[in-house]
Amino acid sequence: MTEARQDSLPWLDDASRTEIRRAVEALYRVHGLMGSLTDLDALLLRISEESRRVAGAEAASVILYDEKSDELYFEVALGDSGDQARLKSEIRLKMGQGIAGSAAAARATLNISDASRDPRFFSEADSASSFQTRNLLAVPMIERGSLIGVLEVLNKVGADTFSPLDVHVMEMFSGIAAAAVANARLIEQQIKTERLTAIGQAIAGLTHHIKNIITGLNSSTELIDMSLDRGRRDVMDRTWPVLKRSVQRISNFVQDLLAFSKPRVPMRQECDLGALLCEARDAVRDLFNTKHIEMDMDLSGLNGAVWLEADGVYRCLLNLLNNAADALPATGGHVWVRAWSTAPDTLEMEVRDDGPGVPAELRDTIWDPFFSTKGARGTGLGLATTAKVIQEHNGTITLARSGSGACFHILLPGAMRPAVGARDELGESEQ
Ligand SMILES: Nc1ncnc2c1ncn2[C@@H]1O[C@H](COP(=O)(O)OP(=O)(O)OP(=O)(O)O)[C@@H](O)[C@H]1O
Ligand SMILES: [Mg+2]
Structure with a gap:
């Protein structure tokens, strides 16, 4: 198997062959993984980790697109010295702002070999995360024509810039990641809708139950009023236990609801x-x-x-x-x-x-x-x-x-x- 692999792609040198093999293996692994992860937070974290591995980078970020505000925000930022919390809470990019914003606006990959010299480079993200970006690759994540966000990998390990192969692999990877994010969002939405439907049904059932008990209570009190007005002790004797049972039912119901509602x-x-x-x-x-x-x-x-x-x-x-x-x-x-x-x-x-x-x-x-x-x-x-x-x-x-x-x-x-x-x-x- 190994020998067969070594014989393939004979026009490439050993280093390139190793690179390609690493990339293809990474894509295979990622493809399997992405399909099986449906929890959005876990998925985004995984996308970030895999981006870093796939591209051989020091750090990676997943920057998501917020359609309502037409802005981008950092969802996951992974790096040895990365300060994720600050990046996530403080940094939002307008369309066209920074490298990620420019890649998103143009819907095209940007491969920047010297970040400090690029006028589009947004240095605030570095200050917030105490990370120093030397070079970076920003790849838009697009699913069926809609922008999902941007994948950024920072500082190629062992080289000054990301290679054309890295670009190619990251573009394929971003397609898989975009589909996985869209899928996870759909599942989340579906779960939310199902939950809301279940809550709605439960409330409708409970309200119906309360209404029935209250109807019983109302007719009992009317009968007791009537028996008091007309001095009908016999009606009072018959109605009183019914009223007591209705009160008991409503009290049981409330107690059960309280006991059930929280751990x-x-x-x-x-x-x-x-x-x-x-x-x-x-x-x-x-x-x-x-x-x-x-x-x-x-x-x-x-x-x-x-x-x-x-x-x-x-x-x-x-x-x-x-x-x-x-x-x-x-x-x-x-x-x-x-x-x-x-x-x-x-x-x-x-x-x-x-x-x-x-x-x-x-x-x-x-x-x-x-x-x-x-x-x-x-x-x-x-x-x-x-x-x-x-x-x-x-x-x-x-x-x-x-x-x-x-x-x-x-x-x-x-x-x-x-x-x-x-x-x-x-x-x-x-x-
Ligand atoms: N002793 C029993 N004999 C036969 N069926 C039972 C018995 N206890 C419970 N059940 C069945 O289990 C169902 C659920 O019981 P549960 O106590 O959770 O609700 P419920 O009695 O219908 O309503 P609630 O207790 O909220 O007024 C009942 O509707 C009934 O079909
Ligand atoms: Mg019961």
């Missing part, structure tokens, strides 16, 4: 799990009674105190209990809550119901935020929030495979002891 470190404290479970049971008591749901609690396998963020775990239990109630038919059903400890310091919990269970094809999807099979009655935040809180406690929650019904199993390693982190967090919170 948190749980404030673990010693807590009475029995009391916590009773509190959750009391919160759903009315709902369970209305739907004739029986509930069993078993804490017999629990040995010792637990260390958790009580509010967070309470929200998880409430979500699981509400889901169980929603899943059970109007004719009633059964819910079992069990908590037990396993060696060395793990807390396990289970919330199980004898409803229809989760269909096999939804077992993964139910954890997605905003996924709900309940239409306007559900936001789909319950399980996503629950999983997030459990994960923030370094635990896991799974949908266990049980016979009929659904069984959610929570594993909280370290919850049976005051972990070092927990004490620290507690300490911080007490200050």
Whole structure:
């Protein structure tokens, strides 16, 4: 292979052959790389590094074109003594200003062998980056007729100027780089659009949910007004629980939204799990009674105190209990809550119901935020929030495979002891 290569291009001397081989290899490498990099910042940095290698230069800059202001700005500047931050924040070039601006305006490569003597040379970039430019090559990056920016390589290593081969290779390279930048920008734009669409859909869903609860609240208050006016105690008795449930729903919703919206470190404290479970049971008591749901609690396998963020775990239990109630038919059903400890310091919990269970094809999807099979009655935040809180406690929650019904199993390693982190967090919170 090597010999075959040496036989090729026989009219060139060894040095030129080595140069050409270096350039071709660099272009091959760069071509592969550019296609696979879609993160714009990483791509620009790579373009700059590869430009320097491809051209055998001391430093390289990627200068991008800002279409709105018709100016050029330094996006990446790489050199041994380069001060990137200052170049990036301070220097903007007008079209036609400096060598880069002139190359951009003319859309042509400029190969300058003595920068100090060229009247177009813009010395402020050197002062800002404390770099001394002797010679430079500025190549416009053009993609389908549009200017993307300018690639600049500075100070050819081991020579006074960049060779015609360097010019040729950099022109090919700038074409690849321009296409890669345009591609990465398109992908970024697409991701942004998709995100905005998803946010829009989520807001529309949430607003719909709030509107439904508020409609319920309004009709309850109207009925209570009427029962007060007309002394109808029977209407009042019927309406009051409905109003309480609507208030509970809106409060649950807001709490879930808060818990879901940002990452948190749980404030673990010693807590009475029995009391916590009773509190959750009391919160759903009315709902369970209305739907004739029986509930069993078993804490017999629990040995010792637990260390958790009580509010967070309470929200998880409430979500699981509400889901169980929603899943059970109007004719009633059964819910079992069990908590037990396993060696060395793990807390396990289970919330199980004898409803229809989760269909096999939804077992993964139910954890997605905003996924709900309940239409306007559900936001789909319950399980996503629950999983997030459990994960923030370094635990896991799974949908266990049980016979009929659904069984959610929570594993909280370290919850049976005051972990070092927990004490620290507690300490911080007490200050
Ligand atoms: N115990 C269960 N039995 C059957 N399906 C369940 C059960 N728990 C959850 N699911 C399914 O998982 C979906 C997502 O649950 P999640 O709690 O995240 O949202 P939601 O209950 O629909 O709405 P939200 O909790 O925000 O009011 C539910 O819509 C339901 O289809
Ligand atoms: Mg739910």
